[in-house]
Amino acid sequence: MKNKSLQLCLILLTLLLSTSLRGNNPPDRYRILFYNVENLFDTEDDPITSDEEFLPKGDRFWNGKKLNNKLNRIFQVIMATGEGRPPVLVGLCEVENQAVLEMLLYRTGLGKLGYQIVHRESPDRRGIDVALLYRNDLFTPFHYEVLPVTDPRNPDFKTRDILYTMGTIEQDTLHVFVNHWPSKYGGVMVTKALRALAAQTLRNKVNELTTSHPGAKIIIMGDFNDSPLDESVQQHLKTLHSFDPIQPNELYNLAYPAAIAQKGSNKYQGKWEVIDQMIVSGALLNTAQGLKTEPESFRIFEAPFLLEDDQNYLGKKPFRTYLGFRYNNGFSDHLPVLIDLKPSHP
Numbered sequence: 001m002k003n004k005s006l007q008l009c010l011i012l013l014t015l016l017l018s019t020s021l022r023g024n025n026p027p028d029r030y031r032i033l034f035y036n037v038e039n040l041f042d043t044e045d046d047p048i049t050s051d052e053e054f055l056p057k058g059d060r061f062w063n064g065k066k067l068n069n070k071l072n073r074i075f076q077v078i079m080a081t082g083e084g085r086p087p088v089l090v091g092l093c094e095v096e097n098q099a100v101l102e103m104l105l106y107r108t109g110l111g112k113l114g115y116q117i118v119h120r121e122s123p124d125r126r127g128i129d130v131a132l133l134y135r136n137d138l139f140t141p142f143h144y145e146v147l148p149v150t151d152p153r154n155p156d157f158k159t160r161d162i163l164y165t166m167g168t169i170e171q172d173t174l175h176v177f178v179n180h181w182p183s184k185y186g187g188v189m190v191t192k193a194l195r196a197l198a199a200q201t202l203r204n205k206v207n208e209l210t211t212s213h214p215g216a217k218i219i220i221m222g223d224f225n226d227s228p229l230d231e232s233v234q235q236h237l238k239t240l241h242s243f244d245p246i247q248p249n250e251l252y253n254l255a256y257p258a259a260i261a262q263k264g265s266n267k268y269q270g271k272w273e274v275i276d277q278m279i280v281s282g283a284l285l286n287t288a289q290g291l292k293t294e295p296e297s298f299r300i301f302e303a304p305f306l307l308e309d310d311q312n313y314l315g316k317k318p319f320r321t322y323l324g325f326r327y328n329n330g331f332s333d334h335l336p337v338l339i340d341l342k343p344s345h346p
Contacts, residue, residue, distance in 0.1 A: 030138065030169055030291070030341040033081050034091040034221035034276060036180070036266075036334035037074050038321055039128070041096045042103070043067055049127030051096065059325055066329075067100075068107065070321060073331045075108035081301050081336050086113050088169065090133040091221045093160070093180035097121065101131055120146050122161040130163045130178040130222070139174075141167035147205055149182075149198045159194065162202055170343055172217060172290040175209055177202060179222025181232070195226050199236035210249040210281070217291065218281035220251070223334065227273050228256040239279055243295050246286040254278045254298035254339060265300050265335045270313030274300070276337045284341070291341045301336040 041054035043064055054062040078090055095101055098119055105111035110133070118141060119131040134141060146161035163178040179202065182194035202220065209216045226232045233239055233253065241256035255277035258264075264272025284293050308330065310317040319330035 026170065026343060027085065027138070028342065029085075030089075030343075031082060031085065031087040031338055032089045032091075032219060032221070032278070032341065033078065033087040033336055033338045034093075034178070034223075034278065035074070035077060035081075035336040036093045036223045036276060036332060037070075037095065038332035038334065039094055040070060040074070040092075040100050040104075041067075041127075042100050044099075046096075046127055050125050051127050054096075060322060060327070066327065067103070069329060071100075071104050071107050073321075074104060075110060077301075077306070077331060077336060078110065080303055080305075081338055086110075086115075086135065087338070088135045088138045089176060089219075090115070091130070091176075091178040092133065093130045093178070093223050094128045095119075095131050096127050097129065101133075105133075118144050118163065118165050120144075120161065120163070122146065123148070123158040124160045125158050128160065128180075130160055130180050132163060132165050132176065132178050134165075134167070139167050139169055141165050143167075147201050149194075149201050151194065151197055157194070159198070162198070162205075164205065169291060169341070174291070175213075175216050175218045177205075177218070177220045177222070179220065179224060181222065181224045181226065183225050192232070195224070195230075195232040196236045198224075199232040203237050206251065206281075215248045215283045216281060217284045217287075218251070219284070219339075220279040221277070221337070223276050225275055227275060228253045228259045228277060233277070237279070243285065246282040248281065248283040248286060250282045251279050252282060252285060252295070254280060254293075254295055255337065257295070258298065258300060263300055265337055266333060267310070267313075267317045270310070274337075276300075276334055278337055278339045280339070287344075289344055291343055293339050293341050297339040299338055301338060306331055306335055 053059045056063045101117045114136045115133045116136050122129045143166040149159050151157040159182045160180040165176045181198040184191050239251045239253040255274045259274040265276035307316040308319040318333050320333040
C-alpha cells in the first residue's frame, strides 16, 4: 500500500511538472544521469538471445507484476535524481529491447515529461543493450550510431555496442556516449583484454571527433566494469584526472576523486567500486561560452531508499531486484551517477 501511495504521488508530481517545466525561461542547470538498472527484461521469449532466466517459467519466475514493479522502481529513481527537475539525459544499461523502454515511458509518468528514446539492438548474447532517454523539450538529437566492440582474434565474441548520439542543448552541440563494457565474469585477467577493446573502440571515435571538431563537448557515461584507476580507463581510453591545466581535447574522469575516496556505485564482496562513471572532454570544463561542468559536479546518488543492510560484509549495499535467485523487489545492484551542465547565461 505504501508503494502504491508513493507511486500515485510521483505520477501527480509528474503531471504538474509536465506543464510547469515547459516554460520560456531556460533552466539554470541540465542534469545528466547514468543508471545500470540491472536486468530490465520483458516477459517474452526472444529465440535469438539467452533470456530464459527472465521468463514466467524461467529460473527467476519473471512475470508481469515483477516487471511493472521494476519499471516503477526505475521511474522513482529518475524522478528522485532530478531533485525537482527531471534529468535532460538518462543513460541506461541492462535493458533488453525497445519494448521495455517504451513500457518505461508509457507505463510510468516519464512519457508525460516528453522523454524519448535512442536505442538500437546490440549483439550481446543475453540480449541486454544500452539506451539514451532524452527530454525533447531540452535536447534535440540529430545523429546517432552504434560502435561495435569486436575482437579480431575471436569472431564469436559478442558484447554490447557503444551508443553515440549527437545533439544540442540550447546552442551547444554535445557528443554523448553510453557504455556497458564487458564484465569480469570468468576472471579479471581473462576479461581484461575485452575491456581494453571497448576502451580502444571508444578512444578511436573520440580521436575522430577531436580531429574533425576540435573543442568538441563530449560526455562519456557508463558501466565500465573497471574503476577510474584501471588500465582500460586510464591507458586505453586515455583519461586524465588532474584538472590543472585543462586541455579542451583531452578526456577527464570526473569519477576519479570518488574512487580515490573509496566510494562506490557497486559493491562486490564487501568492496565498493566506482565502475559507473562520467568522463568529459576538457572543452566542457574550460569554457567561457555555452554549457560547462565542474569536476565536483560528479555525484553518486546514495539515497537511503536505494540501499539496504549488508548482512555479510556490514554497512550498506545496493537494494537490488534479486539476491541470487530470490526475488528482493529492490531497485538495482548499482547506484546512479550524475553530473550537471550549467549554461553561461545568468
